[in-house]
Amino acid sequence: MPAYFVTGTDTDAGKTLATAGLLALARRQGLTTLGLKPVASGCRRTSAGLRNDDALALQSRSEPAVPYAVVNPFAFAPAIAPHLAARRDGRVVTLTALESHVEPLLEGLQELILIEGAGGWRVPxxxxxxLSGLALRLELPVILVVGLKLGCISHARLTAEAIQADGLRLAGWIGNLLDAGFATDTTLYEENLDTLERTLPGPCLGILPRLDAVDEQIRPESAATCLVLPDDD
Structure with missing residues (x-):
């Protein structure tokens, strides 16, 4: 079944919104889905244990339903880089441990599996x-979420170059409008998108508008209307 690794140009580029939106779109098309967030920092303490809002968004759009620990096996409270969060917790997370958790899940019956990274491509x-080493070990095509703001062209191209340099295919990219002011000049905004389309080595899977006014629970459903699923070919 198609499985993809989702990365971003930076922290808060919109990986979870895009990932959950793709899962929601797949569900609308009658596909079975699984969203994974193997490592998550910035988790809340609950009666059930540490919970991450991004991982919960992916869990709620996974069908058939799976336990939280399947979606997010490594959860940390501090909202900092994963390796630093793990260090503060006296733990070390390795690629071998992540691979042991994720690889068997790829043999399931889900028709779309999305594995969301943390931060950008080179996050330790x-x-x-x-963390990108997980995509390398599993030989997964990559979906890049581009945070649309000043400087995004360079960030996106550098990330795409790093993905290709590591020997992986960019299956597509999704633009997420972070700065409403970035789109104020419509002509300039369209020229930025055109540059991304011409220079990134993968198709555009959609452009997400600012969704601040949309309830957090239904933002991915709104995002789904702006997206297309990647072509597994």
Whole structure:
């Protein structure tokens, strides 16, 4: 079944919104889905244990339903880089541990599996490994979420170049409007999007508008209307 690794040009680029939106779109099309957030920092303490809002958004759009621990096996409270959050907790997360958790899930019956990373492509997992190494080990195509703001063209192109340099395919990219002012000049905004379309080595899977006024629970459903699923070919 198609499985993809979702990364972003930066922290808060909109990875979860895009990932949950794609899962919601797949569900509308009658597909079975699984969303994974293997490592999450910035988790809340609850009676059931540490819970991350991004991971919960993916869990709620996974069908058939799965336990939280399947979606997010490594959860940390501090809202900081994963390797630093793990260090504060006296733990070390390794690619081998992530691979052991995720690889068997890829053999399931879901028709779309999305694995959301943390931060950008080069975010460290520990002192010697990057989280993107999971995509390399599993040979997953990558979906890039581009935070649309000043400087996004360079950020997007550098990330795409790093993905390709690591030997992986960019299955597509999604633009997420972070700065409403960025789109004030319509002509300039369209020229930025045109540059991204011409220079990124993968198709555009959609452009997400600012959704601040939309309730947090239904934002991915609204995002789904702006997206297309990647082509597994």
């Amino acid at each position: 997992l520990n002192d010697s490994e990057d």
